[in-house]
Amino acid sequence: MPFSLYFSPTPLITAPSPLSKPFFLVPYYHKLHAPKSPLCSSMEHALTHQGKQEAFDRRPEDSQALPLGLRRDAMPSHVAVIMDGNRRWARLRDLPVRSGYEAGVESLRKIVEICCKWGIKVLSVFAFSSDNWFRPKVEVELLMSLFERGMQEDTGIFSRENIRISVIGDLTKLPKALQELMVNLEEATKNNTRFQLIVAVSYSGHYDVVQACQRLALKAKCGLIEPSDINVSLMEQELETNCTEFPHPDLLIRTSGEFRISNFMLWQLAYTELFFSQSLWPDFGEAEFLKALLAFQQRQRRYGV
Numbered sequence: 692m693p694f695s696l697y698f699s700p701t702p703l704i705t706a707p708s709p710l711s712k713p714f715f716l717v718p719y720y721h722k723l724h725a726p727k728s729p730l731c732s733s734m735e736h737a738l739t740h741q742g743k744q745e746a747f748d749r750r751p752e753d754s755q756a757l758p759l760g761l762r763r764d765a766m767p768s769h770v771a772v773i774m775d776g777n778r779r780w781a782r783l784r785d786l787p788v789r790s791g792y793e794a795g796v797e798s799l800r801k802i803v804e805i806c807c808k809w810g811i812k813v814l815s816v817f818a819f820s821s822d823n824w825f826r827p828k829v830e831v832e833l834l835m836s837l838f839e840r841g842m843q844e845d846t847g848i849f850s851r852e853n854i855r856i857s858v859i860g861d862l863t864k865l866p867k868a869l870q871e872l873m874v875n876l877e878e879a880t881k882n883n884t885r886f887q888l889i890v891a892v893s894y895s896g897h898y899d900v901v902q903a904c905q906r907l908a909l910k911a912k913c914g915l916i917e918p919s920d921i922n923v924s925l926m927e928q929e930l931e932t933n934c935t936e937f938p939h940p941d942l943l944i945r946t947s948g949e950f951r952i953s954n955f956m957l958w959q960l961a962y963t964e965l966f967f968s969q970s971l972w973p974d975f976g977e978a979e980f981l982k983a984l985l986a987f988q989q990r991q992r993r994y995g996v
């Protein structure tokens with residue numbers, strides 16, 4: 692099926708101009724698509740949060756697919772993953788770095804498929820951190836080309852499988868063609884309801900909290916809110932995870948035997964259960980994912996109470 696068939700009929704050049712947005716948000720027009728206007732955003736937030744469970748449909752085949760021991764009623768809604776160890780995987784096999792990342796993309800495809808089958812609603816992956824810009828230029832270019840190829844190749848699958856793609860992070864730093872591809876893909880899949888894949892690119896937890904604070908400060912400066920109005924809920928409306936109905940990961944998995952969060956979703960991980968896997972990301976398959984989910988289902992979440 693030709694790639695273009697899956698894309699929104701709206702060409703990118705017709706995306707609303709920054710000037711058509713409220714003036715106080717213009718400096719923060721960091722994505723090509725218009726972010727929600729601040730006043731609409733809170734109403735929309737409230738509305739979309741009503742009945743959020745119902746928004747995700749389940750396919751008949753999904754209910755048959757749970758492995759023994761895994762409980763559907765205790766499944767995490769949102770799983771976040773730090774996909775670490777791709778270069779090490781390649782090095783161990785005397786392969787070029789490219790092969791490690793390509794194997795990483797395959798691993799991601801597998802995990803997305805499993806999430807759909809097992810009824811996980813949101814998967815967030817840390818695909819490129821703000822600090823990854825400091826890696827050698829060839830490696831950065833390699834990753835950018837992989838993102839571009841991966842997103843192009845899978846466009847059909849996303850539509851067919853009813854998968855929504857969201858991209859979070861400072862996209863202004865990405866090559867223009869990639870920005871356009873991402874915006875089009877988000878637009879083309881925005882009404883898909885079975886599963887949401889959030890790809891964090893040029894993202895860090897610090898970046899997210901800072902951009903949210905800047906947006907709130909601007910609203911306060913414009914008289915839309917008082918500084919004393921700022922609370923957890925207002926902050927969360929400005930964080931980039933406002934693209935999902937499940938903004939707090941229930942489970943964070945980090946592969947490759949490292950025990951760090953590495954500046955991923957710092958705010959959102961406040962009460963997340965952590966699972967550290969020894970597997971390198973390209974080796975992280977169904978068996979290890981099942982292990983992480985079974986461990987999660989054993990945990991008692993008390994939220995400090």
Ligand SMILES: CC(C)=CCC/C(C)=C/CC/C(C)=C/COP(=O)(O)OP(=O)(O)O
Nearest residue numbers: 774775776777778779795796818837838841
């Ligand atoms: C289309 C799409 C979303 C693709 C995702 C591709 C992918 C697997 C990206 C991971 C990128 C990354 C910087 C991982 C960190 O570990 P590392 O690989 O640098 O490994 P190391 O810790 O062994 O050095």
